[in-house]
Amino acid sequence: KNEVEQSPQNLTAQEGEFITINCSYSVGISALHWLQQHPGGGIVSLFMLSSGKKKHGRLIATINIQEKHSSLHITASHPRDSAVYICAAPKYSGAGSYQLTFGKGTKLSVIP
């Protein structure tokens, strides 16, 4: 079983719809990252959160550390939101360092 599980794997939405992507993890962490991979392949960091909720424009990320679950929401979705969304949990790797363990990603397609 993967240490970081995402659902759904694929998601198609109509423009304007509210979207939710879920991430569950089994590793003990103090923070979780959400990344976006554009159709061209580039990866950018969207959020790092350790508790509660963060908002950036139409994107909202929430986390429940006790339940080991995080969600990424997109309000008023737009075709330009079409991308792969990846959650990543930092896992302690010794010597005071952490390495990211990634989910398989959720491929979002927003149709005009």
Added chain:
Amino acid sequence: DAGVIQSPRHEVTEMGQEVTLRCKPISGHNSLFWYRQTMMRGLELLIYFNNNVPIDDSGMPEDRFSAKMPNASFSTLKIQPSEPRDSAVYFCASTGGGVLPSNEQFFGPGTRLTVL
């Protein structure tokens, strides 16, 4: 800032050939990561360096893979000999302030490797 720079962006080679991928991290960042992305396995950490020193190379698939970081501004990932199953996108990422849970990693554009 130019961000993380990787070269080449695309590489097509034949089985058995040596492949060298290059990465220049963001200036001032002291941690560098090499990742591999495939359809089947997603993103996987291969190796990472802290202050030019390899910290964890447990993700390196086998002895055919090697990585070096001779200085703070340059790293290479070498595959010798290459095999078709090495075909993937290889990403380099860097971060400053050490490898902590909250540190944002900055990814390069990736190198798409195809081994025929």
